[in-house]
Amino acid sequence: SSSTTTTTATPRRAAGVAARAAAADAAAATDPKKKKVLVPIADGSEEIEAVTVVDVLRRAGAEVVVMSVEDDRNEVVCSRGVRIVADKNVRELAGRGAPSDWDLIAVPGGMPGAERIADHVKFHAVLEKHFRAGKLLAAICAAPAVCFEPKGFLEGFAATAHPAFVDELGGSLLEKEAHAQSRVVVDQHVVTSRGPGTALEWALCLVEQLFGEDKAKEVAGPMVVQPANARLRRNLEWRLDETPAK
Incomplete structure (x- = not known):
């Protein structure tokens, strides 16, 4: 005979989880050391990059505010048609210009989202x-070239971007070649990165910059993030860049 086991959370366990979550939220709300992060989005932003950085930083305990730069609405339509409703609108944050307001501003890529931002x-x-205050600033995909480079934010800084935009970065050809293949710089x-496929590494790197290496590992563990030195596949697994092993 065979049996099927279905695991469900007991009411007691569910209540315990809810209580711990509420306690954590309450502690975070009164914690003066809580890191504050701003993530701007717009019509045409890259959804994987935007959601990944928000999710990972919130897992780390950061207070992340998603802000729409579309003046008339909080909902944006991302580059692949995914709709995201931002926490705030840029009009609401117009008065929060002091550098001390944010520990990190992280700009997702995507076009024309990066241009609109x-x-x-x-x-x-x-x-x-x-930027002028020397606070942590991050961009990925098109954003380093479109949002940072024209404003002088990358002058004197090593950086990377999406392969389609890396030539728009400043610096010598040798410098570009040295950093173009880096997944996170x-x-x-x-802190810059290349695209949707590097978004998780970028986000975890930002956790490390804000909270330290131990916190980054703590966040990565339950997400089952593969260590950099792990085998890329087992014999019968399939990857996008190769045919299944026989």
Whole structure:
């Protein structure tokens, strides 16, 4: 005979989980050391990059505010048609320009989302003050080239971007070639990455920058993130870049 076992949370366990979550939320709300992160999004932002960085940083305990730069609404339509409703609108945050407001500003890529973020005058003022104060600043995919490079934020910094945009980065050809293949580049307070496929590494790197290596490992563990030195596949697994093993 055979049997099927279905595991469900008992009411007691569910209540315990809810209680711990509520306690953690309450502690976080009153914690003066809680890291504050701003993630701007726009119509055409890359959804994997946007959601990944928000999710991972919240797992680490950061207070993440998702902000729409579309003045008339909080909902944006991302580059692949996914709709995201932001926590705030740029109009609500216009008065929060002081550098001390944010520990990190992380800009997702995607087109034309990166352009729309770069072109927003009010948001640029927040970004400019944040950068000049030497606070942690991050971008991925098209955003390093579209949002940071034209504003001088990458001058003197090593950086990477999506392969389609890496040539738009400043620096010598030798410098570009040295960093173009890097999945995540950290140079002082600027962190850049390449695209949707590197979004998780980028996000975990930001956790490490904000909270330390131990916290990054703590967050990565339950997510079953594969260590960098792990085997890429078993004999019968399939990867996008090769045929199944026989």
